[in-house]
Amino acid sequence: MPARRIDVITAVHPPAAPYLADAYKSLCAQELPAGWEWHWIIQEDGYSDAVTPYVPDDPRIAFHQGRPGGPGVARTMALAHASGPYVKVLDADDQLTPGALARDLAVLEADPALGWTTSRVLDLLPDGSTAGFDQDPADGPTERGAVVAFWKANNFRAQVHPATLFVRRDLLLALGGWMALPASEDTGLLLALNTVAQGYFTREYGLLYRKWPGQATAQTHHTHEAERTARMAVIEARVNSLALLRGTDPL
Structure with missing residues (x-):
């Protein structure tokens, strides 16, 4: 039986392309349960010759290009090449922590009522050091509307990070992918998900x-x-x- 697939979607433009090597290393370090595999879909936001040299040579990786429209458009276009039940976001300049994919997968596989997960984040600073955030929510289910309420009460800033999103592909498609905005497109998607489906927050760090x-x-x-x-x-x-x-009622 073929392995079930987690589609990892990355939007990239030339300035961030050199960081793809670190993102790839973090993907290769992921350990998944038997019968599962990841597939990395890298979508360039535009057409150039600057990104291709940084795309690793790996059969689990697909590289595509398209008209520039920002990271939300690039990620949504990448959905055309996704076929697994789950989608994981990985920005080109970020890195997954060990075990992140397996933890996300375990949560959604255990509870069909959950639509998405997010996790804690460590900022990776230019000198190689890291810095955390001390106001993360508790580990466990994220009730519908909770992220929206915090966002509205805190100058439109969410307390969970959309760059850590792991989501059921059918739910992502039902919402139309990422918003067609010049920025905050991932926050817009996160808040839409929190409006229609219960999620889950993992207090273990999932992203650099x-x-x-x-x-x-x-x-x-x-x-x-x-x-x-x-x-x-x-x-x-x-x-x-x-x-x-x-x-x-409106949230």
Whole structure:
């Protein structure tokens, strides 16, 4: 019987391509239960000759390119090549911690009522040191609406990190993939998931989140007030619409 597959989706653009080697090492260090395997789908946000040299030579890896539209568009296009029951997000400049995939898989395999998981994050600083976050939620189920409520009460900042997302592929597709936003597209997806399905938070560290000058969230346009206000408004409107479609009050 062929192995069941976890599709790991990575959006990449040329400045982040050199970090693919570290992401690959972290994937190769993952140990999965018998009958499971990972498949890495790398989608370049654009067409260039700058990324291909950094894509590892491994039959478990598929590399694709497409018209530039930002990381949300690239990840959603990568879904065309996903076939397994689960999708794991891995940004090109980040690294999984040992055991992260197996922990995510175990949670969703054990409870069909859960739609997604997230986990704790360690910032990977330029000098190689790491820094954690001391306000993570408790280990266990993430109730519907809990992430949304925290986000609204804390200046539109979620207390769980969308870069750690592990999600059922059919649920991800039902929500249309990542939002078509210039930034915060992953937060928008996370909040939509929290509106329609119960999740789970793992307090074990699941990701090394690289901090470096070239990352998208370090650019000045990411915090441009007018654009950020518009992004948050459309994310909130989507959450409220999804809640109404479920027959519940806006969150």
